[in-house]
Structures are given as C-alpha cells and as structure tokens.
Amino acid sequence: MMNYDIVVIGGGPAGLAAAISAYDSGAKNILILEREDKLGGILNQCIHNGFGLTRFKESLSGPEYAYRFIEEVKNRDIDVFLNTTVISLSKDKKVTAINSENGVFTVKAKAIILAMGCRERSRGALNIAGSRPAGIYSAGTAQKYVNIKGYMPGKSVVILGSGDIGLIMARRMTLEGAKVHAVCEIMPYSSGLKRNIVQCLDDFGIPLYLNHTITKIEGKERVTAVEISEVDEKRKPIKGTEMRFECDTVLFSVGLIPENELTKNAGISLSNRTRGAIVSQNRETDVPGIFACGNVLHVHDLVDFVSEESELAGKSAADYVINGEKEHNSVNCINGKNISYVLPQKIDTDLEENVKVFFRVSGTFKNCTFKLSCGDKVIIERKKKIAVPGEMETLLITSDKLKEIDGDLTLSLEGA
C-alpha cells in the first residue's frame, strides 16, 4: 500500500488549485489522481476565452487557464498519476484506483480532497419523447468531438437548454459552419451567464426561445427533425404551440450534476440541494479529513471561483495533516425563502477570519434584499438590483459578525 499525506482525486481546475495550495500551506507528500491522459480536466476542451477575468484580470482560454496551474504543480514536488481511475474510497481514507501500469492499488492518505467535477444531465433523464437515433449529444460531448477530436457531430442543430456549455456550443458549431436553428429553454430565464447569451447567441442571430422545450425527436438512423413547444407555468407543453425544425443534431445543455459516487461510497453526507457534500466553511465534509471543492461540491459559473474555493480546501487539508483534527463549534446555514442553495452548510462561529457564503436564488428577482438571519436577529442585509439563478451570489460574514451568531442561520431573499 502506498502512503501519502494528501490524495487529491481529480486533476482538473479544482484538484490542481487544491494541490498547489496544500503544498504551499506546508503539506509535502501529495498525490493527484487523474483519469484522463493529461491534467486540466474539462478546461482542455473549453478553447473559448473568458476564463481568468476575476483571478488574472485577463481573458484566457480554458487550456491557457489550466496551463498556469499545471505549471505550478510541476514546479512543486507533487506526484501525479494520469490515466488512473479511482474505483473506491473508504471512510478511513483508503483510495483504491486502477491504471495500466500499477494495476489495482490502494493508497492510504491522511487527508483527501475530492475534486471529481460534474457530469452533464442526459436526454434520458428528461423523458423527452421520440426516437433514439444518432445525432443526440450532450453539449459537452459535442464540444469534445469538435475541439479535442476535430470532428463535426452535425451541421444543422437545435439546442435544448441554455446552460453555458449549450450557449458556447451554439457559437462554436456556428463558427465551424453549422446552422444553429434555435436554443430552447424550458424556464422563463436562461441558466447561463448573460455575457454568453450576448456573445454566443445575439451576436450570431441565434434565437433563444424561453419557456420552450423539445417535445419530440424524429428520425430513425439519424435525427431528422425536432418539435418544440411552449410550456405553461407548470412547465407542461401547451398544445397548438408546436414548431418543427428540420435538423440532424440535437444538443442538450440541461444541467450539471456533481459526480459524487465516490463521496457516497465513503459514507459522506450529501446535500439534496447542491447534490454535493455538506461542508463547513473550510470545505471539510462530515468525515474528518475529507475535503471537497469545485464542481463536485456545487456547480460554479466561473472557474475563477473554483480555484478560489479549491485553494481554501487545499489549505484546510494541509492544516488537518499538520495540526490534526479540530473541534468544531458550528451552526447550520440553511437556504430560506427564494434561495435554492447555500454553501457552506455549516459555519464555525469561533473563527478569527471572514467567511464567504455562496448561494443561488430560485428565480429572477429585481430590487430585492438578501437577508442572513439568526432566529429573529438579522446579521447581514444587502440590497440587490437584479438576481438570477444563472449567477452565483456571495455574502461575506466578517469575523466580528460571526460573533453575533448564536444559532442556525437562514439566508433568504426578501422584497421580491
């Protein structure tokens, strides 16, 4: 059995930043396990720019953003196993993995950082009626074919879902010569970033149909057409509103799901809101010494925030390895009215540092107020002009505000 102080599962943006930060915080015996043949994760196929605006104050492509972190890893004494898939994880921090060189092997770690990322929700999960021909892809799969493999999955496209990858692929397919007829979004708002709607759809004259979904896919061997319909408030298709587009490809960008099979495997508690682990402000799960960060924890809009969160997890893991388990004096942080989730779900109140709370709202709201309260006591109040589910919000609890907390916290959006 191999022994490491810290094992990082996943070599994407989260795992890279976590490993670097853990190293810089004093942990020295670190291993990254990555299933692909190179580090960088999904960034490798995101060849568009717009990454790093917050962190580096410049617009980088995905591979460029990843490269900066990969170089940092190389500059440190951090071990990396590529082409290595973790097949199980136990509560006592034993990681079992497989690759062609070492076969099946187990690594015992003092601390573990979960950074497995997320997967795309598939067509099957939505029960979309119709046939099951070739030409139906998740947006990320199509992106891999186009950007990594260098092949066009289709020439005439309809996209369901206005998640960021769907928007990016609408532009990408157009630039590669395909005709993108429409992007449909079942909700009254897009779940993607505003800048992507402008730069990927509006600039190319691609129509976005809000409150619309695909009601039928046609074609035997290959997709030949899709039917889209408007939906009512309950998201049920309205008869008589059908529109038909002849096309050879349908892309799905209908949500990302944190990949927490290993997390469950280790008996770590998950939130049914984020579908990621329940963590405290240092990104530690309810199994001491196991930390989580990035999209495996909750789906982020911007990689910049993934890096920030992962640095926090890396630092915390190093602290755990060096100083041992800490006692927590924590309260729950709960999503209240109009809030779909809050992270971290647990906050220690006896800290001498600020705590940043991340959350998403459950609809589009104008001139509203975010309110963090502890029973009847309002701890923080902040006005917001416009809040949409597609953009993650944050609220900073300063260390002196922490001292006012004497029970569970509820975050809500008022005045909507």
Add this chain to the structure above:
Amino acid sequence: MYDLTIIGGGVIGGSILRNLSRYDLKICLLEKEDDVCMGQSKANSGIVHAGFDAAVGSLKAKFNVLGNEMMPDFAKELGVKYVNNGSLVVAFSFEEMKTLEELRERGIKNGVKGLEILDREELVNKEPNISDEAVGALFAPTGGIVCPYELTIAAIGNAMDNGAVLITNFDVCKIDGEFGNFTVYSQDGQKVETKAVINCAGLGGQKIAELVGDDYIKLGGRKGEYILLDRESGDFVSHTLFFTPTAKGKGILVSQTVDKNIILGPTAEEVSDGDTSTSADGLNSVIEKANKMCKNVPLYNTITSFAGVRAYSDRHDFIIEESKNKKGVIHCVGIESPGLTSAPAIAKYVTENLVDKLFDLREKKDFNPIRKPDYFFKNLSDDEKNEIIKTSPEYGHIICRCEQITEGEIIRAVKENPPAKNIDAVKRRTRAGMGRCQGGFCQPQVAEIIAETLGIPLTEVTKSGKGSNLVLERTK
C-alpha cells in the same frame, strides 16, 4: 450450401441457432440490422415468467413452464446473469384477490410450482415500498429476471464459437426453391443457399412467411414504452411486481433488473410498423401506474426511456410449426411474452421435433456450451485483475466511468463473436455508456476504440448501423 438458415437474430433465432450448433450441421443466421438483437429481444422487460399467466393448454403455457426450468442452466452456460428474484402479482381490491386465486389455479394446471397467496403484511415484508392501497399478492417463487440482449448475444456468440455463421445487414426480400435447395436473397443483392429455412423474423415474420406463400400467418405489433432508473435506486424493489390482470390488460410492471436498475413499463399500444419512438402520453402513463404500484418511486433517478415493439399472432399464441405449403420451412413467429422465458424450450422443441424430421441429427464431439461473459472485469478480485493487467494493460484503463468498463473489455467485444461494430452494440455487450451519464463522457473514446480495432476512420463509426454515423466530417 447451408443445411439450415435462420432468418432473424433475436432471442428465438439465437437460441435455435445455439441449440443447432450442437449438431453436425452447417448453419447460418441472417440478420437485417448491423448487429444481432435489434428488435423486440433488446427492448422488453427481461422477465423469466413463472407461467401462471398463459391459457391452460396453450403453447405459451407449455414453453413458458419448460423454459422457466431451463433458464438457470441456459444462462449459466452462456455466462449471462440470471436472478431468481420471484414475482408478485399485486391485488388492489378484494375482487382482485379473487382473480389471484384463479391465477393460482391456472398456474397449478400449467405446472407452476410453489405459488402462494400473500396477505398485505406478508407482501409488505417482501416489498416495503409497495403502495398503501395494495391488499395482497400472488407470489411466484420461480419467477426470475435475465438480461434479454445479453442472453441473445451470448447464445449467438456461443453458436458462432461452435461453427455457426452470422451474416448481418442481410435484409431478406426473396426466397426461391424447394427443400434441399433454397436460395435466400437480400435487398442489396446478396444470396445464401440453404437446404431449409427457419423463420424467426419477429415483426418481419409475416413478410418472410408470405415470401414462401404462407399468407395465413397474420402478425400485429404492440409497442411498449419503458423508463429505466439508475442503479443507485436498485434496491427500491427486489421482486418483479405485476398488477392483477383485468379485462383491460396486464398493466405495467415494476422490477429490478439483473444489473440492479429499476425498470418501469411497458405500455401497450397497437402499431402498424416497427416505430420505437416514445411518446409523452406513454411515458406519463408509465409514471402514473408505477406510482399506483409503489410509493415514493425514485423517478428523479431516471436515466433513460425507450420502447420496443412486440409481434403477436392473430391466434394469440405462439406459432411454432412447419409451413403448410413448403417443406423445409419452419415458422417460429408471434413470439410475444413469455417468449424470452420460452426461448430455450422453443429451441429444444424446434430442434428435436421439427428439424429432426428434416435432417439426421448427429451431435458434435467438440461442442463447447460455455461462453465467457463480455464484461466480467469489475467482478474479479484485485489479484485476478492485476494478473490480467500484467499481460493486457488495456484492462487497467477504465473508459466508461459510470459502469467501470475497461478498454480491454471494449476491444474484446469488438473482436469476439458476434462482433460489435457500433456504439450501441458495444453498449449491449459491455454496458459502456449504459450508466448514469448515458455515454456523455465515454462515447467519443468508445468510438475511437471501435475505429482503431476495426481499422476504419471515425467518420464511419455508427451508433447503430448504416446511416447512424456519429460524426459527419473533420472540422475546418
């Protein structure tokens, strides 16, 4: 010249092929699609029925009960997963409890063993998630589950290992000649010479019968839609749950599959063609009925939905007989439920009672009944895995992360009998792409492995045969 040519690579054609491969015969299987098991054998409930349902004295009753007894060994030899999970027919009223009594009587007459009526408490003990409205059930301990496409593929693969020939993409359009000298033609100009023909063409069975002048065989199609749930919810039920049959039909079932998914369905809709589209109404009706059978159905864990079309005959029983007009032609058509269960028994009957009349059957000395399953790696011990990886490192490379399927298994599926030539064919053999991400991550890699192993460009790799290419051209 073949001795026998089977038309149709479903579970019936496949089981007959496999049984005939025991004998010293030249045999061939013609399949119109790019892979075997592309019709009703791939999209059904996968239930090994106990046999209480079929009318007393029918072929269905006879072959069901026999097939149920044969299935465990048949599956074991072929390396196919079979689980004797037991079936429950659930009653929701005291009238339905009376129907269960009738079913039990019928079952006993059909020769089904161990049938037992359960009260609500006993039912809840077996299935804690059963609806609060359920009042009791008929328990059939001999009921089981098997993977229908795994079984079909394995039967055909084992037959091929024993010398049978498979020709895919052979869409039969004409049959000439007489017993001892038939010629079978395909749409695209291929031909096969054979002494005798067995029609196992499923939905196409009527067309094949007409080609030899048998216009008395009348088949219809009935579409069934299904919803499949993630293995994460695999323990939601452990038995196969049926509704009590009413004048309106059998309703849907809720069952575990051998791979620990949960299957819900099928609907039953008359269709004139083989269209396997799902419909919003159909899927909604599956959901509604599943919610009637059980409480808290974990529909949030839906991973896919699909449909299959089952052929049935106007006799409402199997047709397993010699042609009335043409010596040397045998029809095995209208094999609707419980066809999967009956397959091994039908194969034995056709061989020993119908083929036997045409040919002198001599058993081969070197017949090997054993086939190793296509995917097996993840069930091995770590030591066994490492032993294999040492000599075949591709087994250390996981391609499908959801089902933990290795590159080694995918290459093997492309190479071995019957060869997988497309993405769906690999999926049915290895389960790569069958998990919760539905191939979102692994499909491009599986496509590359197929391309490399077959020595073809990626643009020629298809999802399920001709016209279903995954990618169209290189990017600019």
